[in-house]
Amino acid sequence: xxxxxxxxxxxxxxxxxxYVGMIAMFFVVSLSVRNLTFSASIGLLVTISVPLTALAYxxxxxxQRFAAASGLGAKTMVAExxxxxxxxxxxxxxxxxxxxxxxxxxxxTWIEFWFPVCMQFIILSVVLPLVFRYGxxxxxxxxxxxxxxxxxxxxxxxxxLGERISPAAPVAGIVxxxxxxxxxxxxFLSLKIYEKKEF
Numbered sequence: 001x002x003x004x005x006x007x008x009x010x011x012x013x014x015x016x017x018x019y020v021g022m023i024a025m026f027f028v029v030s031l032s033v034r035n036l037t038f039s040a041s042i043g044l045l046v047t048i049s050v051p052l053t054a055l056a057y058x059x060x061x062x063x064q065r066f067a068a069a070s071g072l073g074a075k076t077m078v079a080e081x082x083x084x085x086x087x088x089x090x091x092x093x094x095x096x097x098x099x100x101x102x103x104x105x106x107x108x109t110w111i112e113f114w115f116p117v118c119m120q121f122i123i124l125s126v127v128l129p130l131v132f133r134y135g136x137x138x139x140x141x142x143x144x145x146x147x148x149x150x151x152x153x154x155x156x157x158x159x160x161l162g163e164r165i166s167p168a169a170p171v172a173g174i175v176x177x178x179x180x181x182x183x184x185x186x187x188f189l190s191l192k193i194y195e196k197k198e199f
Contacts, residue, residue, distance in 0.1 A: 030103070096117070121179045125183045
């Protein structure tokens with residue numbers, strides 16, 4: 001699986017550099033205006049963009065057919081794309097954590113950090129099964145509206161999350177548990193879809 005991960009990093013290294021640059025730029029913007037939303041929002045987009053870019057490359061080069069003929073199992077192929085998304089979700093979350101700690105003020109609660117982080121994994125859980133089922137282009141088209149609406153609602157709600165949600169620890173625990181269950185369920189759904197594909 002790590003060989004596949006290295007392959008993806010090499011094949012889309014230019015796009016990865018661009019995404020990392022976007023995370024850095026939004027990091028600076030968030031600090032400049034002392035607004036958490038910028039840094040949190042870019043994390044949502046990068047988390048799904050990196051695995052989709054890797055899958056698009058594989059589709060264009062018919063790499064999945066070659067992998068299937070070489071004996072690579074469906075579980076390995078699917079798990080690697082989830083791992084790729086998770087790696088970049090964690091990377092963008094670290095940048096967001098730095099912004100959050102620097103901008104931490106009275107009235108800000110940890111749920112304002114935890115919720116955007118979980119949202120990255122929730123979006124990943126929704127997008128990957130669609131892409132495995134319909135392909136990158138159709139799957140991307142189907143998820144654009146979903147992601148745009150979700151990011152817009154997320155950005156609008158970030159400002160008053162702390163005021164509306166007071167018991168931060170119990171809520172964070174519930175959100176984390178739901179996110180984990182969605183991610184696990186999404187993986188097995190994607191695996192089932194991938195096993196039925198013909199290359």
